[in-house]
Amino acid sequence: MLNRYIVLLAVCFGAAAWAEDEDSAMLLPTAVNAKWKTECSACHIAYPPMLLPERSWRKLMADLDKHFGVNAGLDDANAKEITGFLVSQSADHAQGRRAQGIARSIAPAATPLRITETAFFKREHNEVRAEVWKRPKIKSAANCGACHTGAEQGDFSEDRVRIPK
Numbered sequence: 001m002l003n004r005y006i007v008l009l010a011v012c013f014g015a016a017a018w019a020e021d022e023d024s025a026m027l028l029p030t031a032v033n034a035k036w037k038t039e040c041s042a043c044h045i046a047y048p049p050m051l052l053p054e055r056s057w058r059k060l061m062a063d064l065d066k067h068f069g070v071n072a073g074l075d076d077a078n079a080k081e082i083t084g085f086l087v088s089q090s091a092d093h094a095q096g097r098r099a100q101g102i103a104r105s106i107a108p109a110a111t112p113l114r115i116t117e118t119a120f121f122k123r124e125h126n127e128v129r130a131e132v133w134k135r136p137k138i139k140s141a142a143n144c145g146a147c148h149t150g151a152e153q154g155d156f157s158e159d160r161v162r163i164p165k
């Protein structure tokens with residue numbers, strides 16, 4: 001009887017821990033690479049590495065001189081260090097079920113360079129109407145910080161979303 005009770009308790013706690021992990025909208029690790037933070041937040045927020053798989057970050061980092069119409073080129077040493085950080089925290093390698101879910105949701109043959117084109121992003125934003133993305137204070141879906149007030153800290157939780165009019 002007692003044993004059964006313990007098993008039941010363990011199942012409940014397990015489920016609670018799982019739910020919390022699954023729901024976490026804190027997408028950055030507690031320790032981040034300083035060069036990544038500086039170099040990759042010069043023109044937009046430093047996007048959470050967990051939102052793309054390793055192959056995407058490698059491809060993006062290999063073509064920084066032709067980066068979405070701008071030159072974001074870095075010297076080899078910095079590029080190598082930042083690539084190492086991105087890969088270690090990518091959807092394939094970051095801890096937690098959310099990262100695993102993102103990794104699984106991207107077809108193995110696909111190497112998306114935009115977070116905003118992934119099925120994960122589209123699903124999380126399916127309530128945002130097309131007109132909203134084009135508002136002057138937003139301009140681009142890639143402008144995460146326009147709506148996610150905690151984006152720079154990696155906090156994308158629902159209670160920190162404010163959509164500008």
Ligand code: HEC
Nearest residue numbers: 039040042043047068070071072113114115116117140142
């Ligand atoms: C010189 C400016 C500049 C720098 C520096 C820069 N980027 Fe970008 N990045 C851009 C522009 C411009 C876009 C396109 C934004 C848009 O579509 O609204 C972009 C888009 C992106 C996107 C795609 C966003 C989406 O649509 O999901 C990723 C990912 C990205 N950058 C990663 C990086 C990383 C990693 C670094 C650091 C190595 C970096 N960027 C440094 C200018 C820059």
Ligand code: HEC
Nearest residue numbers: 025115124128132141142143144146147156157158161163
């Ligand atoms: C037009 C405003 C807007 C922009 C821009 C935007 N988002 Fe969102 N985002 C939302 C809304 C609204 C939700 C849904 C909030 C909810 O109900 O959880 C959401 C949800 C999310 C979630 C799920 C949060 C959770 O509760 O689990 C993630 C992750 C996310 N956004 C990431 C991003 C990233 C990364 C970018 C930039 C590449 C971005 N968003 C750009 C409005 C925006």
